Amino acid sequence: MAAAEDTSAETVVNADGGLGRDAGRDAGRDAGRDDLPLSRQVCDELVHVATCGSTNDLARRLYPSLGSLPMSAGFGDAADGWRGRPWRGVGRVPVCLVVADEQTQGRGRLGRSWQSGAGDSLTASFVLALPASLMRGSDSGLLTLAAGLAVLDALRDVVVGAGGLGVAGDLGVAGGLGVAGNAGGAAHAVDGAGTAVAASPAQLLGLKWPNDVYLAGRKLAGILSEVAFSDADDVGVVVGVGANLLVVADRLPTPLSTSLQLHFDGLPPFAELRDRLCAGIARGLRRQMGALAFGGETARDELVSRVNVENVLRGHPVTVNLAAGHRVEGVAGDVRADGSLEVLPADGNGSSSDGSSGDGSWPVRVTAGDVLLRRDCAAPSTR
Structure with a gap:
């Protein structure tokens, strides 16, 4: 772990009174700083750093020290050896969060990079404990899609909470949606032919298979899922999320990407926006992954049906x-x-x-x- 990551890390353990280590052990490392209060309440553990290369890489390195997650003896250098797995008995998925203010070597799918800057982008990784059976068979292909639904729902909650005011301007994306301003709080969409059609702010967001969230026909957020730990019974999955929140137009990484603030007025300041999104994503991941892990075939069918409703392709x-x-x-x-x-x-x-x-x-x-x-x-x- 790089020195910068060691010195800037702060940890809150078991913020919602759940699993693993005693919350009091790390309270002193967190004194005087509370810019993720909602996320701390939702997540079992939270690690916040000023900067790192990749939050996914950091989350995988930190896995042995995250006491709310399963681990077999001999993995890493965990002092407490084999951990019990009480979450299985109650059907509750543990969720830990690693978030960075700035990410310098972010990774996307297929070896692509994810550019981000301090104060304008969400760069976070959520670490989940799941039954290993989800990584075998057909369910493995649904994990990233389930994560996409969690990110999509969190973004919609933020937009609706902000009033959903559209910013004037057709993005001109063929087959996509552009936003036209509306002082009444309801956005309008523009289809590929330039024809205005009614659309709520929520309808401007959707999923692009297999791991992106689109807004008005352009990429807003990406998801990268990786395995941090596995044994015969359980798997630790890292779900990395990058989202353009307050990125200005001339700093967008590609012509086919977009930023939340280019479409909606009334968004909260960055710290509040990030906290609300992280908390919402954590809740959504616990709900969606819990349904996959413990809900059986019915829950899987419902998830696939929902994915198709949101499928922008x-x-x-x-x-x-x-x-x-x-x-x-x-x-x-x-x-x-x-x-x-x-x-x-x-x-x-x-x-x-x-x-x-x-x-x-x-x-x-x-x-x-x-x-x-x-x-x-x-x-x-x-x-």
Whole structure:
């Protein structure tokens, strides 16, 4: 662990009176600083640093010291050896939070970087204890999608709480939504043809398979899920979340990304905004992952159904870059029960870089790959 991370770290343990170590042991390290009060109440443990390379990397290094999570003897250098797992008996998923004011080497999916600056972006990682069975079979493909729902719900709560005032200006994204200002607190959307359609602020947000949250047709947040610990019974999963909150337009990392403050007036100051989002995401992760872990087939079906309601790709032309340079072009369909994305032939005639769709059949079920909206194509108006 880098020296900067050691000296700036602060820890609150068992803020909601739950599991593992005694909260009093670390109280002194936290004196005089309370800029994440809601998150402290929700999360089992919280580590806040001024700067780090990657919150996911830091969370994985800190895992052996997080007393609210399961661990087998011999993993890391934990002094307390094997930990009991009382959360299983009550069907409650422990959630720990590692948050940084600034992240210098943030990582995204497929080896991409995530740029962030102090005071304008959410850079946080949530560490969860889950049954190892979720990493085997079809449920493993649903973990990141479940995390996406948690992030989406937290963002919507913040926007609705702020009044949801749209900022004037069509973003001009084909097939996406642009925001037109409305003093009454209700936003309007603009479809790919430039036609205004009614939309609530909440409807401007959605999920892009497999790990992004979109706002008005552009990327607002990304999610990176990784395993920190596993044994025969349990797995520790790190869910990294990066979100552009108060980033100004000329500092956006790509032309296809956006920032929350570009769309909505009335947002709280950064510290409050981040705290509310972290607390909301932690609640949502505990709810969504708890349903996956303990709710059985019914809960899984409900999650998949909800993901499809929020699926911003559905019905839009896409290009899918698969392994070994293979490419498929078609129209995005539903997310399936195993978390894969179905891609249908466009107008009955799908195409790919080698003249086939993988095995030559349609629809194509994408389990891993890079899915890009084909913004040069006409797309259906908003759902």
